Amino acid sequence: MFESFFENKKSWLSSEGPDSDIVISTRIRLARNIEGYPFPNRATLAQKNQVFLKVGEAYPKIEHLDSAFFLPMESIDDLDRQFLLERHLISQEHMHYPRGKGLILSRSEVVSIMINEEDHLRMQVIVSGFDLVKAWRIINKIDDEISTYLLFSFSPEIGYLTSCPTNVGTGLRASCMLHLPALVMTKRVDKILELLAKLSFTTRGLFGEGTQALGNFFQISNQVSLGMSEEEIMDSLAGVVKQVKEQELNARENLLKRYLPTLEDSVWRAWGILKCCRLISTKEALSHLSMLRLGVDLGIIKEVGKDIINRFFIMIQPAHLQKIEGKVLKEEERDYIRAELIREKLS
Amino acid sequence: MLCDICHKKIATVHLTEIVEGKVMELHICQDCAKNKAEELKQQLNISDFLGGLTLEGEDNKSMSIKCSFCGTTFYDFKKKGRLGCAKCYTHFKSQLLPLIKKIHGSNEHKGKLPKKVEEKVIVDRNLKILKERLERAVKLEAYEDAAKLRDEIRELEKKVRKED
Numbered sequence: 001m002f003e004s005f006f007e008n009k010k011s012w013l014s015s016e017g018p019d020s021d022i023v024i025s026t027r028i029r030l031a032r033n034i035e036g037y038p039f040p041n042r043a044t045l046a047q048k049n050q051v052f053l054k055v056g057e058a059y060p061k062i063e064h065l066d067s068a069f070f071l072p073m074e075s076i077d078d079l080d081r082q083f084l085l086e087r088h089l090i091s092q093e094h095m096h097y098p099r100g101k102g103l104i105l106s107r108s109e110v111v112s113i114m115i116n117e118e119d120h121l122r123m124q125v126i127v128s129g130f131d132l133v134k135a136w137r138i139i140n141k142i143d144d145e146i147s148t149y150l151l152f153s154f155s156p157e158i159g160y161l162t163s164c165p166t167n168v169g170t171g172l173r174a175s176c177m178l179h180l181p182a183l184v185m186t187k188r189v190d191k192i193l194e195l196l197a198k199l200s201f202t203t204r205g206l207f208g209e210g211t212q213a214l215g216n217f218f219q220i221s222n223q224v225s226l227g228m229s230e231e232e233i234m235d236s237l238a239g240v241v242k243q244v245k246e247q248e249l250n251a252r253e254n255l256l257k258r259y260l261p262t263l264e265d266s267v268w269r270a271w272g273i274l275k276c277c278r279l280i281s282t283k284e285a286l287s288h289l290s291m292l293r294l295g296v297d298l299g300i301i302k303e304v305g306k307d308i309i310n311r312f313f314i315m316i317q318p319a320h321l322q323k324i325e326g327k328v329l330k331e332e333e334r335d336y337i338r339a340e341l342i343r344e345k346l347s
Numbered sequence: 348m349l350c351d352i353c354h355k356k357i358a359t360v361h362l363t364e365i366v367e368g369k370v371m372e373l374h375i376c377q378d379c380a381k382n383k384a385e386e387l388k389q390q391l392n393i394s395d396f397l398g399g400l401t402l403e404g405e406d407n408k409s410m411s412i413k414c415s416f417c418g419t420t421f422y423d424f425k426k427k428g429r430l431g432c433a434k435c436y437t438h439f440k441s442q443l444l445p446l447i448k449k450i451h452g453s454n455e456h457k458g459k460l461p462k463k464v465e466e467k468v469i470v471d472r473n474l475k476i477l478k479e480r481l482e483r484a485v486k487l488e489a490y491e492d493a494a495k496l497r498d499e500i501r502e503l504e505k506k507v508r509k510e511d
Contacts, residue, residue, distance in 0.1 A: 033433060035433065037432070038416070038417040038431050038432040039417075039429065039430060039431060039432055039433075041427065041429045041431065042417045042418075042419060042429075042431035042432060118429070140459070143459075144462055147461040147462040147463055147464075148462045148463060150463075151461075151463050151464075152461045152463070152464070153432075153433035154460070154461050154464050155436060155456070156456070156460075156464075157454070157455065157456060158436070158444075158447065158454060158455075158456050159456030159458055160456075160458075160461075161430075161433040161436050163429045163430055164428060164429055164430070165430070165443060165446060165447050165450060166450055168436075168447060168451075169451065169456050169457075169458060170456075170458035170459070172458070224450075224451050224452065224453075225451065226447065226450075226451035226453055226454070226455070226456060227451050227452055227453020227454070227455055227456075227457060228453075228457055228458075229457045229458050229459075230458050230459060232457070283361065
């Protein structure tokens with residue numbers, strides 16, 4: 001399943017969109033629950049199935065979703081679930097316990113709706129580059145349309161009611177994924193993350209909740225979802241992301257001006273390893289790809305395009321490798337295939 | 348490289364953590380990694396976090412309050428960090444509102460309204476106005492007006508029922 005996703009040229013990996021040299025992607029999700037049913041953590045399997053069917057009746061009438069995949073999670077095998085996680089289309093929680101859960105996924109991978117995750121609906125839109133306006137336009141329209149068919153749990157005082165009170169109100173979480181190699185190299189990233197936490201923004205790694213900051217990727221998102229309008233939340237996020245982006249640009253300039261030989265050395269060494277390696281782990285590959293990407297951004301390396309490197313960040317992940325190879329691979333086998341794939345694409 | 352925790356075995360697991368906004372690198376052996384994984388799991392437990400946020404003056408009485416729709420008690424919520432249904436917000440209102448204020452710094456929704464609710468709010472308001480006018484018309488013995496109003500109300504109520 002999902003083989004066609006390899007051909008998607010316009011997904012969030014495309015390195016298009018505003019400021020995509022630093023801001024890789026923008027994601028917005030809305031948490032919604034359907035009136036009259038307990039939240040998934042309390043619902044029986046039968047109730048979850050009813051929610052699944054109710055959503056199933058509504059989605060085909062909605063623009064962007066008319067030709068979407070609509071699947072019970074149990075019908076998606078382990079490898080494909082991992083594959084969707086690696087492409088940021090489902091969450092860890094949704095992957096691990098598939099019973100009673102469902103998924104709506106647009107063929108373009110822009111829209112995904114997890115059914116019976118923590119809330120009845122977790123609707124997300126993910127686009128390339130720094131583009132909160134575009135992501136909001138799409139998800140707001142879907143939310144409006146779907147809410148004419150489904151009655152959402154809502155209180156005029158505290159807004160959309162969610163399973164966890166940290167999401168109540170707008171139910172909105174907006175996040176931008178930034179590539180910040182120069183801030184990491186110049187050791188300034190700690191200070192910035194500290195500051196973001198003080199301003200009520202959350203920072204996470206490449207794969208969201210509870211993951212490490214691999215490959216110098218950082219996801220910045222809002223913590224507060226109540227007391228501000230959707231626009232205000234997005235404006236404040238846009239403000240801090242812009243600041244961090246400027247800081248990264250400054251750090252890059254500083255590296256170019258004052259540490260050019262060191263910088264060039266790091267970039268070309270990464271290139272050398274990636275072009276010659278025979279065994280490479282995901283973690284090691286990500287760190288070299290990060291340097292390579294920096295080298296391309298700064299014009300040090302011209303032999304390879306940004307979109308190819310962006311795709312690499314995901315292609316080298318375990319489930320992607322196994323789907324490309326069409327079989328289950330052990331860790332050592334993956335390290336070998338990963339090295340081979342990278343060498344091939346870079347030559 | 349030796350393990351950062353036990354300093355005995357070779358470090359084969361390399362962790363990058365963000366702790367309170369600081370990036371920490373940790374190189375550890377398999378055994379310590381297992382322990383660390385458990386620890387991380389506990390750190391990420393949202394209910395602890397929410398539990399820490401709930402309020403002083405909570406007594407056994409408030410812990411045993413139960414949602415009549417889904418059966419979740421306030422104690423369940425404190426333990427799991429998750430509410431059982433939308434009605435829990437009503438049943439635990441006096442406990443939840445201060446907590447929500449602590450999390451978000453506000454208790455007031457300023458975002459969008461769901462389309463259905465929006466319509467419902469408007470229809471409810473119209474129905475109320477019509478019913479008041481009907482009452483007034485009956486009092487004034489303006490039966491022609493009253494009949495008209497009664498028809499309008501019926502029409503509107505029929506529409507609402509159909510949508511439900």
